[in-house]
Amino acid sequence: MQAFSNCGLCASGSLLKGRTDFLVARRNMAVLRLSAACVQLLKDKANVFCRSRVHQRLLRLPEVGRSNTVAFSLGTSLCAVPFTQVENLSHESLIRRASCLVTDSANTYLSQTTLALVDALTQYAKALHTLIALQKRYITSIGKLTPAEEDNIWQVIIGQRVEVSDRLEECKRFESNWMNAINICELSAEAAYNSGAEHACTATKTNLQVAQCKVEELRKISKEAEKKLAETKAEEIQRMAEYASSIDINDLEDIPEAYLRED
Known part of the structure; x- marks a missing residue:
């Protein structure tokens, strides 16, 4: 992310200069190429992270928390009202x-x-x-x-x-x-x-x-x-x-x- 912000700052700073200067234009093109390369690198890193086991475990955390919450609510409802129909108990x-x-x-x-x-x-x-x-x-x-x-x-x-x-x-x-x-x-x-x-x-x-x-x-x-x-x-x-x-x-x-x- 720091590399991406640096690339963005470089690009914005270079583009604000005079567009008529040929040397400045060449430098702007180089900066754009560098920015595109940084974006592509960040995209590749993100894809690798999404396919990793750590990411999959993080995605399952909400489901685990939700299942635990359902189990707790099910037990407490049975203790409080024995004859109330609860999910999965016919x-x-x-x-x-x-x-x-x-x-x-x-x-x-x-x-x-x-x-x-x-x-x-x-x-x-x-x-x-x-x-x-x-x-x-x-x-x-x-x-x-x-x-x-x-x-x-x-x-x-x-x-x-x-x-x-x-x-x-x-x-x-x-x-x-x-x-x-x-x-x-x-x-x-x-x-x-x-x-x-x-x-x-x-x-x-x-x-x-x-x-x-x-x-x-x-x-x-x-x-x-x-x-x-x-x-x-x-x-x-x-x-x-x-x-x-x-x-x-x-x-x-x-x-x-x-x-x-x-x-």
Whole structure:
């Protein structure tokens, strides 16, 4: 730019001189040629600069600033007015995001209720096996215990039966919550599928299958323990009947024959 201004000053200064002087005219022509050369040089430099990466980055600066401004205004508008329709956010996309949030909450509820029910079923099965062991110990010791020892073991058995009953009530309570979680997850998976969130629907159905398989496994263990307890009780009744009949026979042998004769 300085060269261009110098050339312009030279040209204006020379042209203001007397046009009749031949030497001055020749000098003016030389100055004009020099000015044209300076202009052409500046033009070439400008073209090179426009094609450079720095110039292209400078041209993109307004676009970057404008995109950042749009993103900030979009976020603030969502926070301020959730239901205001904003550019690039349709009702379908908002419903899809809301259904994903619902499935996340349903999965959390399902995981917590499943964990509680599994733990309750485990403790119930343990209480059943403890009661079975006490019942079998009593069966093997029928007729061998003193009245005091028999009372002590029966106190333990009764206490264990109370614990089994409490564990069963706990299982029923947690199972009710777990069934509610199952229903909520099924509804949320259906809602996610209808809104277009297939990945959330698939994840929820997978969690449902895992939870149901785990609970079903613990249920089978509890049912087997209940079956063994019923068998142990039947064995106890049979053993008590045998013991009672043996006592009656011994008592009859001790009675004198005179008391057994019919008149």
